[in-house]
Amino acid sequence: MSAGTAHVLGFKQLSIDALPTTAYLMSGEKCAHDCAFCPQARNASAKTNLLSRVTWSEGSLREIAAAIGQAYSQGLLQRACLQVVDGDNVLAGVKEAVGQIKACSRIPVSVSVRLTKPEEVLVLAGSGVDRIGLALDAAAETAFKSVKTGGWQQTLSIIKEAARLLPGRISTHLIAGLGETEQEMVTMMQHMHDLGVTVGLFAFTPVPGTKMARHAPPGLAGYRRLQAANYLIGKKIVNAQNFIFNSGKLIYYGLAEAELRAYLINGRAFQTSGCPGCNRPYYNEKPGGTIYNYPRPLTAAEAAAALEGVLNG
Numbered sequence: 001m002s003a004g005t006a007h008v009l010g011f012k013q014l015s016i017d018a019l020p021t022t023a024y025l026m027s028g029e030k031c032a033h034d035c036a037f038c039p040q041a042r043n044a045s046a047k048t049n050l051l052s053r054v055t056w057s058e059g060s061l062r063e064i065a066a067a068i069g070q071a072y073s074q075g076l077l078q079r080a081c082l083q084v085v086d087g088d089n090v091l092a093g094v095k096e097a098v099g100q101i102k103a104c105s106r107i108p109v110s111v112s113v114r115l116t117k118p119e120e121v122l123v124l125a126g127s128g129v130d131r132i133g134l135a136l137d138a139a140a141e142t143a144f145k146s147v148k149t150g151g152w153q154q155t156l157s158i159i160k161e162a163a164r165l166l167p168g169r170i171s172t173h174l175i176a177g178l179g180e181t182e183q184e185m186v187t188m189m190q191h192m193h194d195l196g197v198t199v200g201l202f203a204f205t206p207v208p209g210t211k212m213a214r215h216a217p218p219g220l221a222g223y224r225r226l227q228a229a230n231y232l233i234g235k236k237i238v239n240a241q242n243f244i245f246n247s248g249k250l251i252y253y254g255l256a257e258a259e260l261r262a263y264l265i266n267g268r269a270f271q272t273s274g275c276p277g278c279n280r281p282y283y284n285e286k287p288g289g290t291i292y293n294y295p296r297p298l299t300a301a302e303a304a305a306a307l308e309g310v311l312n313g
Contacts, residue, residue, distance in 0.1 A: 001025055001064060003055050004281055008076055009067035011059060018281040018295040021078050022110075023068050026056050027093055028085030035137070036147040036211035037178065037204060061100055069104030077107060078277030079130075084113040091120060095127040102128045110171070110275045114150075118161035125166055131275050132166065133200070134159045135173040136192075140184040147178050147212065163195045170197050171275055176226050177204030177218035181248030186229045190240035193233050200274030201230050203284040203292040217284075221313020223292055224270065225250045228260075228310045231269030261307065267298030270306040 002024040006012040009023065031038065071077045080101055084090055090113060098109050111124055112133035121132050136159065138144035141152045163170045172192055176185060192199050203223050206213050229250060232238045242254030253260055263269075272279045272293040281295035298306065 001057055001059055003057065006057050006059070008071055009064065011064075011067070012057065016281070017287065018279070019076075020279060020281055020295075022275070022278045022280070023064075023071070023077050023080040023107075024083065024280070025064065025080065025097070026083045026085065027097055028090075031085045034149050037137075037175065037207070037215075039207045039210055061097060065097075065100040065104045068101055068107060072105045072107040079108045079110060079275060081110040081112065081133075081275070081278065084111060090114075091123060094124060094129075098124075098128050108277070110278075112171075112173070115158060115162070118158045118165060121162045121166050121170070125169070131169050131171055131198075132162065133171040133173065133275070134162055136188070137173055137175050138178045138180065139174050139176075139188040140180040143179040143184075159192075159197060160195055163197050167196050170195075171200055172197050173200045173202060173274075175202045175204050176223055177216075181245075182222060182225060182250045183243075183245040183248045185226055186233075186240050186243060186245075186250060189226075189230050190233055198274060199230055199234065200272075200278070201227060201293070205284050217292075219313075220290055220292070221309040222249070224306050224309035224313060227273070227293075227306075228264055228269050229253065230273055232263060234273075235263075237263060257311065260311070264307050264310060265303055267294070267303030267306060270294050270298060270303070271296070 001009065001011065002020065003012065003014060004016060004020040005023045007014040007016055008019055068077065068080055082094060082097055084094060094111055094113060101107065101109055108130035109128060110131040110133060111129050112135060115134065124132055136155055138147055144152045159170065159172055174185065174188060189199055203218050205217060206215055232253060233240060238254045243250060244252035272295055279295040280293060284292040
């Protein structure tokens with residue numbers, strides 16, 4: 001369980017100002033792959049209880065599933081998400097975990113997993129999984145090859161075919177700050193949304209013990225522009241083909257400034273994106289530090305500051 005999940009489920013008592021609305025669970029340890037940014041990577045020397053910058057604690061699946069059911073009945077959770085570290089017998093482990101969770105409640109369950117065949121999404125769906133996350137992570141082929149293992153075209157093909165097999169039920173993760181340009185990121189966002197794939201946008205977070213431990217996170221203003229683009233594209237307000245870029249930087253959204261302000265001033269573009277009910281508190285940031293993805297509705301002042309980053313950053 002993530003630390004915040006353990007708190008919501010009553011296994012830990014933490015001082016926390018933003019509670020997760022999804023129960024985040026991790027299955028497995030030490031991935032078969034070697035992504036440069038991930039503490040679970042095969043050759044990473046990071047602590048094995050980390051994913052992104054979040055700490056995780058072990059627990060009995062049976063007890064966790066029962067606690068999730070109780071928290072869901074109380075309205076404390078909207079979803080459970082199983083994040084699967086790739087290894088042997090992945091699908092069997094996922095089906096067992098999902099089966100125990102669904103035996104205790106009707107909570108929607110997402111699974112973030114690496115698959116080798118698109119047809120495997122049908123196996124997961126048949127086991128009770130609501131949504132399936134197939135992470136692309138890097139938005140451009142050059143960045144992908146520099147930070148991830150596996151094939152770029154193969155990954156894209158699996159996501160595309162999975163979206164055809166399970167329309168409206170596939171998600172992907174894109175991580176800003178892996179070496180892509182804003183133009184490359186926005187182009188990939190549009191491609192994913194055109195496929196009917198939900199985009200969960202992350203900011204790269206350096207973690208000690210990974211290959212990218214000394215790599216800087218993305219600039220906040222640039223990240224705000226990407227959040228705005230993802231929100232506007234996802235809501236079908238704009239299409240990236242109408243955007244204008246300058247040396248890869250997004251400078252025009254195809255909207256007059258007054259329209260852009262009207263769509264973004266509520267701050268929703270700057271909240272966590274991804275599956276319904278997912279808010280991922282502090283995956284990208286430290287409490288009290290710069291917030292990339294807000295896990296809650298923004299105050300008027302926060303929304304105004306984020307919008308300023310979009311317009312003038």
